[in-house]
Amino acid sequence: MATGRRKTSRTKEKETTFQERVIQIRRVSKVVKGGKKLSFRAIVAVGNERGQVGIGVGKAGDVIGAVKKGVADGKKHLIEVPLTKSNSIPHPIDGTGGGAKVMMRPAAPGTGVIAGGAV
Known part of the structure; x- marks a missing residue:
């Protein structure tokens, strides 16, 4: 018999201030x-x-689904970038990828x- 308790969602989605930018579809x-079989791949940058x-x-099979999955994947792989008081990076950084x-x-x-569209 039921005990009269309601099931509540333990994982309440809190209000986030993340911004999303699609880099490539x-x-x-x-x-x-x-x-x-056609599908779509989306690369998305997420930040606060x-x-x-x-x-x-x-x-995913459609663009909207691929972007949603990309946003969820980006939120799982967050890294912390140190910023100064003026919201800049603290020292010069050089990097290569491919x-x-x-x-x-x-x-x-x-x-x-002062940057291009991808940065």
């Missing part, structure tokens, strides 16, 4: 016995503008972001 295909950032990849080279330098106070 690509249509991918898989060859199966019946032909080609206070030093937490994550990159996520999602795949054919891409990224150079980030701290900005003077009041400068703002």
Whole structure:
């Protein structure tokens, strides 16, 4: 017999201030016995503008589902980026990944972001 208790969700979704930016959406295909199966892959950057950032990849049959999965994956893989009082990075950073080279330098106070679309 029921005890009269209601089931409540223990994982209440709290209000988050994360911003999402889609970096890339690509249509991918898989060859199966019946032909080609199309799906979409989305690479998404997630951050809260206070030093937490994550990159996520999602795949689904439609674009919206791939972006949602990418956002969820990005929130799982958050890293902490140290910021100064003027919301800049504390020291210069150089990095490479494949054919891409990224150079980030701290900005003077009041400068703002000087970057391309991907940064």
